[in-house]
Amino acid sequence: MRYAATGSATVLLLTVLLGGAAVAADPQTIDWAKIPPKSLTLFYPGESTYNWLVGPEHKGARSVRQGKACIACHERDEADLGNIIVKGGHVEPAPIVGKNGVIPVSVQAAHDAEYLYFRFQWKTNLNREGRMHDYVRYDGKAWKWYGHDRNDKSVRTGQQPPLYEDRFSIMLDDGKVPRFAQHGCWLTCHNGMRDTRNQVVGEPVKKHPIFSEARYDADIRKYLALTRTDENASWDKTKPKDEIARLKAAGVFLDLMQWRANRSGPVAMADDGYVLEYRNFDDGRNPFSWNVDRRTMTPLFMFDAAKVGARALRVEDIGNPMKPGSIIKGENAVAFDPNAGWQEGDILPGRLLSRNDARGSAADNNAVYGVWKDSTYTLVWRRKLDTGHPGDDKVMKVGGQYTISFAIHDDNVTTRFHHVSFPMTLGVGIDADITAVTLK
Amino acid sequence: MNEPDNRPSNRGFIKRAWWWVSRPSTRFALGTLVVAGGLLGVLLWGSFNWAMDLSNKEAFCVSCHEMRNTVYKELQETVHFTNRTGVRATCSDCHVPKEWHYKLIRKVQATNELFHKFMGTIDTPEKFEQQRLAMANHVWESMKASDSRECRNCHTKESMDLSKQSRPAQRMHKFAVERGKTCIECHQGVAHNLPAGWVAPLATR
Numbered sequence: 001m002r003y004a005a006t007g008s009a010t011v012l013l014l015t016v017l018l019g020g021a022a023v024a025a026d027p028q029t030i031d032w033a034k035i036p037p038k039s040l041t042l043f044y045p046g047e048s049t050y051n052w053l054v055g056p057e058h059k060g061a062r063s064v065r066q067g068k069a070c071i072a073c074h075e076r077d078e079a080d081l082g083n084i085i086v087k088g089g090h091v092e093p094a095p096i097v098g099k100n101g102v103i104p105v106s107v108q109a110a111h112d113a114e115y116l117y118f119r120f121q122w123k124t125n126l127n128r129e130g131r132m133h134d135y136v137r138y139d140g141k142a143w144k145w146y147g148h149d150r151n152d153k154s155v156r157t158g159q160q161p162p163l164y165e166d167r168f169s170i171m172l173d174d175g176k177v178p179r180f181a182q183h184g185c186w187l188t189c190h191n192g193m194r195d196t197r198n199q200v201v202g203e204p205v206k207k208h209p210i211f212s213e214a215r216y217d218a219d220i221r222k223y224l225a226l227t228r229t230d231e232n233a234s235w236d237k238t239k240p241k242d243e244i245a246r247l248k249a250a251g252v253f254l255d256l257m258q259w260r261a262n263r264s265g266p267v268a269m270a271d272d273g274y275v276l277e278y279r280n281f282d283d284g285r286n287p288f289s290w291n292v293d294r295r296t297m298t299p300l301f302m303f304d305a306a307k308v309g310a311r312a313l314r315v316e317d318i319g320n321p322m323k324p325g326s327i328i329k330g331e332n333a334v335a336f337d338p339n340a341g342w343q344e345g346d347i348l349p350g351r352l353l354s355r356n357d358a359r360g361s362a363a364d365n366n367a368v369y370g371v372w373k374d375s376t377y378t379l380v381w382r383r384k385l386d387t388g389h390p391g392d393d394k395v396m397k398v399g400g401q402y403t404i405s406f407a408i409h410d411d412n413v414t415t416r417f418h419h420v421s422f423p424m425t426l427g428v429g430i431d432a433d434i435t436a437v438t439l440k
Numbered sequence: 441m442n443e444p445d446n447r448p449s450n451r452g453f454i455k456r457a458w459w460w461v462s463r464p465s466t467r468f469a470l471g472t473l474v475v476a477g478g479l480l481g482v483l484l485w486g487s488f489n490w491a492m493d494l495s496n497k498e499a500f501c502v503s504c505h506e507m508r509n510t511v512y513k514e515l516q517e518t519v520h521f522t523n524r525t526g527v528r529a530t531c532s533d534c535h536v537p538k539e540w541h542y543k544l545i546r547k548v549q550a551t552n553e554l555f556h557k558f559m560g561t562i563d564t565p566e567k568f569e570q571q572r573l574a575m576a577n578h579v580w581e582s583m584k585a586s587d588s589r590e591c592r593n594c595h596t597k598e599s600m601d602l603s604k605q606s607r608p609a610q611r612m613h614k615f616a617v618e619r620g621k622t623c624i625e626c627h628q629g630v631a632h633n634l635p636a637g638w639v640a641p642l643a644t645r
Contacts, residue, residue, distance in 0.1 A: 073608040
């Protein structure tokens with residue numbers, strides 16, 4: 001009995017060691033110099049929701065309605081589009097001063113029998129890492145949210161500083177979502193969503209039969225028109241729940257993974273989600289949760305002074321690469337002590353990170369490393385071709401072709417204030433717009 | 441012994457025909473024949489062309505083809521039907537060649553449509569939609585093969601002022617010239633709905 005148990009444990013250990021070591025390469029040590037880079041131009045799309053694309057203000061509306069690809073008219077047009085839209089106009093009613101129209105990105109891709117590897121490089125507009133997010137500040141009496149994204153009214157009016165995390169996002173499809181190959185992420189963008197015209201927040205969302213569920217926020221996020229019943233794909237005209245579940249079971253959704261400089265990067269992860277009736281997270285548990293009881297506005301963890309040098313950050317620490325940007329369970333965090341002599345101006349991250357607590361399909365992207373140096377991010381990413389979670393991930397195969405698109409949130413922005421790519425083909429070991437080279 | 445009977449009635453059809461055209465007339469003056477022949481020619485030619493033109497009329501196409509509620513209706517919603525300058529392209533402008541011999545070939549081919557009309561291949565909207573992709577592909581193939589000849593009856597590269605076009609149009613037309621593309625390779629569905637099941641090419645490359 002004892003021997004049998006030991007034997008099994010040994011076999012298990014050997015399997016893990018051999019199996020793991022034999023296939024998974026460390027994306028940080030791959031010889032990327034040998035893998036040809038592809039240059040992309042991510043551009044600022046403004047408020048070009050799908051409704052806008054098929055509406056009277058877009059000259060190519062008829063082509064879009066017919067299903068023609070964006071690049072049928074806008075091939076190599078990214079720079080012009082971005083630079084025009086970013087200045088403001090009917091596609092951007094709320095321009096951000098000083099924002100750049102385009103972000104050039106270098107993409108390299110590789111694969112082996114089990115994994116897909118990426119390396120992305122891009123220059124940021126901000127002269128520091130955007131790793132501050134959902135911070136809370138002690139004002140002498142209470143903890144209050146501190147900082148916001150650049151489009152927030154409090155930032156636009158100068159009441160709050162711009163503080164929001166940088167992000168790199170990947171959207172992926174295997175041909176199951178009609179028109180994604182032609183229209184890419186625009187397919188998920190509709191009026192009524194956060195920061196779009198007629199945005200819906202609060203009560204109306206919470207009263208909706210589907211979005212009243214706890215797992216949804218009190219706003220509208222990315223969704224596919226095929227989950228709606230009317231021609232305009234209105235936010236509230238959802239198909240019945242079981243019909244949406246059937247679509248999901250049939251793989252009709254988009255995989256959406258985001259590397260987040262505050263909420264996932266410090267634990268070498270990216271989140272894992274999917275877009276269907278909403279921008280959902282995959283089953284399981286994210287590497288991030290709240291570090292604040294949002295009802296009482298009480299922090300849950302503070303920095304471990306023995307490791308960080310202080311229990312909290314101060315304003316001048318923001319942007320200091322020697323100071324942590326995130327609070328990480330089991331690494332630099334201890335339980336919050338309300339009587340620790342808090343001073344006005346003490347700042348704590350409002351999010352709590354934990355690599356160990358992350359699990360399930362939500363924890364699939366667990367080898368993602370981002371380094372910001374000389375205003376340039378270098379981000380390497382490993383993802384299993386088949387994550388083993390077909391319910392909310394796209395399963396890839398060696399020799400397969402997929403549709404992929406990218407987005408970057410740069411310089412304290414969220415929602416649509418990002419830079420995006422048109423959809424491209426991704427070939428795993430086969431020629432495509434982006435070819436994942438076979439590692440030897 | 442009787443003389444051989446040379447009367448036409450006793451000959452075969454071909455010989456008889458030859459007899460009629462090779463023997464000079466004994467009844468009509470040459471001038472009369474030339475003038476009458478000319479007039480007859482004009483009349484025949486005219487009526488042939490009249491028939492051709494008639495069969496090119498929108499009303500003619502719509503009267504006997506299965507297009508009244510489909511492609512014709514769709515055309516009416518496009519810029520080829522109603523536009524700023526008041527120039528209208530109707531069925532034949534895009535689907536019947538202007539040059540005489542191409543036109544004749546096209547008209548002969550069109551008799552195939554009569555066969556399908558007879559067979560009822562597309563006599564219901566459902567059947568029409570079922571066949572739409574095949575029919576559209578057929579039209580696109582022939583347009584591609586003719587370097588979009590019917591488009592070029594009105595639109596020519598030479599008379600196009602790129603600087604007056606929209607920014608994306610300028611760029612894409614420049615690419616089209618560089619890549620030796622013809623109109624229809626990008627402009628499918630300019631006058632009608634695109635068929636369900638048609639997958640738009642991702643690039644013009």
